[in-house]
Amino acid sequence: MEKDSTPPHVLIFPLPLQGPVNSMFKLAELLCLAGIHVTFLVTDHIHSRLLRYSDIHSRFNRYPGFRLETISDGLPEDHPRGDKFMELFDSLRMNTKPLFKQLLTSGSLVSDDLPPMSCIIADGIMGFTCDVANEVGIPIIYVRTISACCLWVFFCLPNMIESGEIPFTGEDDLDTPIKSVPGTESFLRRRDLPSFCRSGDLSHPNIQLYKSESEENPRAYGLILNTFEDLEGPILAQMRTFCPNIYTIGPLHTLIKTKLAGELTSSKTSSNSLWEEDRSCITWLDSQSPKSVIYVSFGSLALMTRDQLMEFWHGLVNSKCKFLWVIRPDSVAGNNEIPAEVAEGTKERGYIVGWAPQEEVLAHPSVGGFLTHSGWNSTLESVIEGVPMICWPYFMDQQVNSRFVGEVWKLGLDMKDTCDRVIVEKMVKDLMVERKDEFIKSAEHMAMLGKKSLSEGGSSYCHLNRLIEDIKLM
Ligand code: UDP
Numbered sequence: 001m002e003k004d005s006t007p008p009h010v011l012i013f014p015l016p017l018q019g020p021v022n023s024m025f026k027l028a029e030l031l032c033l034a035g036i037h038v039t040f041l042v043t044d045h046i047h048s049r050l051l052r053y054s055d056i057h058s059r060f061n062r063y064p065g066f067r068l069e070t071i072s073d074g075l076p077e078d079h080p081r082g083d084k085f086m087e088l089f090d091s092l093r094m095n096t097k098p099l100f101k102q103l104l105t106s107g108s109l110v111s112d113d114l115p116p117m118s119c120i121i122a123d124g125i126m127g128f129t130c131d132v133a134n135e136v137g138i139p140i141i142y143v144r145t146i147s148a149c150c151l152w153v154f155f156c157l158p159n160m161i162e163s164g165e166i167p168f169t170g171e172d173d174l175d176t177p178i179k180s181v182p183g184t185e186s187f188l189r190r191r192d193l194p195s196f197c198r199s200g201d202l203s204h205p206n207i208q209l210y211k212s213e214s215e216e217n218p219r220a221y222g223l224i225l226n227t228f229e230d231l232e233g234p235i236l237a238q239m240r241t242f243c244p245n246i247y248t249i250g251p252l253h254t255l256i257k258t259k260l261a262g263e264l265t266s267s268k269t270s271s272n273s274l275w276e277e278d279r280s281c282i283t284w285l286d287s288q289s290p291k292s293v294i295y296v297s298f299g300s301l302a303l304m305t306r307d308q309l310m311e312f313w314h315g316l317v318n319s320k321c322k323f324l325w326v327i328r329p330d331s332v333a334g335n336n337e338i339p340a341e342v343a344e345g346t347k348e349r350g351y352i353v354g355w356a357p358q359e360e361v362l363a364h365p366s367v368g369g370f371l372t373h374s375g376w377n378s379t380l381e382s383v384i385e386g387v388p389m390i391c392w393p394y395f396m397d398q399q400v401n402s403r404f405v406g407e408v409w410k411l412g413l414d415m416k417d418t419c420d421r422v423i424v425e426k427m428v429k430d431l432m433v434e435r436k437d438e439f440i441k442s443a444e445h446m447a448m449l450g451k452k453s454l455s456e457g458g459s460s461y462c463h464l465n466r467l468i469e470d471i472k473l474m
Pocket of ligand 1: 018019020022297299302326355356357358374375376377378
């Protein structure tokens with residue numbers, strides 16, 4: 001039989017938040033490079049931010065088969081989406097779901113140059129996309145943009161509920177071991193579970209959401225994960241008992257750089273930022289000594305109180321290490337102003353920006369450590385650059401990731417559930433001075449394994465090829 005030569009057409013629909021948009025945009029680029037038509041679907045809100053701050057349109061122009069489509073998330077423009085995730089989520093299910101179906105059935109996504117949709121790739125937390133895909137008869141592959149270790153914990157929520165291990169409250173003994181997440185019995189404690197498990201309430205909307213949405217994941221044709229086998233192999237083996245068809249193609253941000261090597265005229269890669277990057281920090285880093293700076297950033301959603309900000313600041317200053325700190329304009333609860341003493345007092349030891357070109361910062365030779373909220377993108381970006389971490393997880397998957405960073409992968413220190421200047425100072429000194437060699441050694445080893453997985457014959461390289469072949473056969 002003759003093989004159909006029309007390139008496949010894939011619709012990619014990320015969860016409308018910075019992290020998922022970032023990584024799924026990179027997946028879109030990888031598929032375009034393989035000659036696949038991609039329609040990238042974002043909410044109007046994300047679209048307007050991408051237009052303002054990113055170079056997304058110049059990136060699109062590189063790929064003739066690339067198209068951007070928008071859809072409403074059903075919320076008013078001034079709604080604080082990421083901060084009220086459940087409201088965003090409910091609105092997606094209620095308002096976006098019918099629009100999504102309409103978009104797929106209206107014929108507007110097909111034209112003379114665009115073949116019919118062969119496959120949908122959607123964030124697996126949006127289970128409604130699978131309902132719609134089934135209704136319109138298009139195969140769907142899910143992407144989860146969190147770690148496999150956290151997704152595995154989500155998969156095991158029914159086990160934990162059945163065994164009575166959750167829920168509990170923040171007042172209970174948080175060091176109690178968790179026994180009903182196979183493969184993690186020797187190190188996982190209550191405090192390492194996603195923060196919503198501490199609610200003391202099984203009907204907590206997050207428990208219900210993550211339990212039901214994760215139970216849905218095996219309904220899809222396959223599951224794409226932004227991770228690599230050498231990092232999460234044992235957990236992936238557990239997950240494959242539920243979801244046999246897993247494509248591990250991470251770290252995506254480096255895979256795309258590898259694929260584009262030689263095509264880009266500069267070492268700067270794409271920016272899908274939803275905030276304006278302050279590149280002056282790169283000039284500041286250029287003037288610092290190798291591995292002398294600790295980079296501090298808590299991602300795009302985490303909030304801190306003014307007291308926590310001050311504890312971090314005193315701890316950083318007292319450590320006597322140089323620091324580069326991202327303080328997002330909306331990240332200090334109740335007050336957007338950086339206190340004058342912090343702004344003034346930082347000049348000697350550090351540099352503060354509102355948003356940094358993070359991948360470039362982590363790849364900079366002056367950066368020797370990362371004080372992070374353990375978001376999965378940030379974690380992978382640090383892992384692949386061989387930068388050890390201090391983890392201060394804020395919520396959701398971050399509590400699980402930080403335990404794996406500290407206890408399983410030995411890539412740094414887990415500071416969860418404390419925010420005290422003395423501890424910040426001690427951990428920064430440990431990471432950057434006292435135990436520097438030990439952490440650098442394990443971080444560089446893992447970075448080497450990560451890069452190997454992306455090179456020809458490596459696990460992520462092969463899983464991407466398999467994904468492309470599977471899409472072509474759909
Ligand atoms: N990021 C950035 N500049 C910053 C802070 C973060 O470009 O100053 C990017 C970072 O590189 C990562 C993403 O924002 O790709 C944050 O995603 P992550 O999963 O780590 O955390 P989230 O923001 O979802 O909590």
